[in-house]
Amino acid sequence: MVSLKGTDLISIRDFDKKTIEQILSVAKKMENKRNKALAGKILATLFFEPSTRTRLSFQSSMLRLGGQVINFGSIEQTSINKGESFTDTIKIVEKYADGIVIRHASEGTARLAAEVAGIPVINAGDGANQHPTQTLIDLYTLQKFKGNISKLNVCLTGDVKYARAMRSLLYALSMFGARVTFASPPGLEMEASAVEEVEKKFGARLTTAASLSEAIEKADVLYVCRIQAERFSDPYEAQKAQREFKLTKELVEQGKKDLIILHPLPKVNEIDPALDETPYAKYFQQAANGIPVRMAILQEILG
Ligand code: NCD
Numbered sequence: 564m565v566s567l568k569g570t571d572l573i574s575i576r577d578f579d580k581k582t583i584e585q586i587l588s589v590a591k592k593m594e595n596k597r598n599k600a601l602a603g604k605i606l607a608t609l610f611f612e613p614s615t616r617t618r619l620s621f622q623s624s625m626l627r628l629g630g631q632v633i634n635f636g637s638i639e640q641t642s643i644n645k646g647e648s649f650t651d652t653i654k655i656v657e658k659y660a661d662g663i664v665i666r667h668a669s670e671g672t673a674r675l676a677a678e679v680a681g682i683p684v685i686n687a688g689d690g691a692n693q694h695p696t697q698t699l700i701d702l703y704t705l706q707k708f709k710g711n712i713s714k715l716n717v718c719l720t721g722d723v724k725y726a727r728a729m730r731s732l733l734y735a736l737s738m739f740g741a742r743v744t745f746a747s748p749p750g751l752e753m754e755a756s757a758v759e760e761v762e763k764k765f766g767a768r769l770t771t772a773a774s775l776s777e778a779i780e781k782a783d784v785l786y787v788c789r790i791q792a793e794r795f796s797d798p799y800e801a802q803k804a805q806r807e808f809k810l811t812k813e814l815v816e817q818g819k820k821d822l823i824i825l826h827p828l829p830k831v832n833e834i835d836p837a838l839d840e841t842p843y844a845k846y847f848q849q850a851a852n853g854i855p856v857r858m859a860i861l862q863e864i865l866g
Contacts, residue, residue: 567863571677575695575731576738580738582827587703589859590852601865607660608634608688609652609676611667613706615642615689617696620853621664623863627854633660635668653679665689680781683864691725691794697827698731700856701786702739702850709783714742715721718782721808722831723747725795726788728827730757737767745771746778748808750800751790759830779818785810787826789833811835815843825849 565582569628578586583783606625608779610618622632635641643652649672656663657680663672666687673693688694705712717736725743733753736743738761745753752771761767772778779785787810792801812835815822826834826846838844 564802568866569683569810570864571684571686572678572695572864573689574693575672575734577695579618582740583699584701586699586856586857586859586863587706589805590699590703590855593855593858593862596858597627597629599629600862601625601628604630604865605659606630606662606664606861607631607656607665608632608687609656609665610634611638611665611672614666614687616850616853617664617666618710619688620850620857621685621861626856627858628862628866630861630865631808643815644716650675651657656680657682662861669834670862672816685860685864688727691727692730692793694727694731696828696857696860697728698735699860700849700852701728701732701825701827702735703856704825704845704852705784707852708845708848715770715783716742716744716781717784717786718744718778719753720778720810721748721788722751722790722804723753723788724751725791726827729753729786729788732786733757733767734761737761737765737769739769740765742768742770744778744782745769746775748804751804774813776817779814779822782818782822785815785818785822785824785826787830787833789826789829789831805832808833809835810838812837812841816842838866 608618608621625632653676662683664685664687665676667689670692671692673689677684686693709715719729747852790804791800795801823845824843828850
């Protein structure tokens with residue numbers, strides 16, 4: 564077992580395959596369990612961007628491990644609103660907690676927080692860059708529903724460009740040897756540098772489909788992200804993409820019988836609600852997996 568005590572988790576690149584497998588196997592043991600592994604420990608959750616699942620599942624996981632949680636409410640309620648710098652804020656929080664979970668709209672902020680803080684920092688999303696804990700949940704969900712990840716053809720669709728969950732997941736899927744098919748709307752393709760990185764590092768098996776329906780025919784998994792409107796410089800472009808991109812039941816029915824759909828959520832209108840009640844949709848179970856996986860992460864890092 565690799566000891567992760569005191570380490571930061573800023574990018575999925577921070578963990579090798581063996582470490583990821585270790586977290587996934589600890590997570591399996593955490594299903595429906597509670598313990599006192601983190602009794603007396605305090606986690607600070609600093610969300611500079613909106614969050615439902617990530618914030619609440621980190622809080623719930625900490626409580627299930629016997630620990631406690633503090634947070635600063637909304638940014639308006641903090642001294643950042645009086646002009647205090649980001650780094651001063653982190654220097655203060657590190658005195659009040661044993662670990663920090665942070666989400667921020669700017670790329671690199673979690674890394675900066677980790678450099679300033681003497682306590683472990685976990686990145687809960689920095690701009691369009693990374694969302695490593697979401698990726699661990701995605702891998703856990705894939706293993707649970709599909710078994711061996713290296714045998715899968717995963718189609719990344721929706722906002723592949725701005726969604727940080729996509730960026731982290733591409734790296735991890737490539738590390739695990741899965742086949743990845745891109746089927747993004749025009750203009751929302753994966754950044755070339757992210758593609759080159761996984762091709763060089765892992766010899767990733769990547770394909771770009773001519774259309775979403777072509778990709779669906781061959782896919783085992785459809786991984787969808789909402790159009791990340793808040794990261795577009797032109798709101799008109801975001802609205803256009805939101806209008807045009809939609810995963811319908813008819814499209815999905817062209818695929819394999821055991822095709823599954825994952826989505827980090829929130830979904831807005833990119834998935835036909837008629838799909839929610841079908842066996843294809845696994846995104847609500849995926850969100851539920853946030854608990855055992857984040858319990859495993861917290862116990863390994865803070866325990
Ligand atoms: C994602 C995020 O914040 O990146 N949400 C999440 O953590 N489940 C996805 C999104 O906002 O689209």
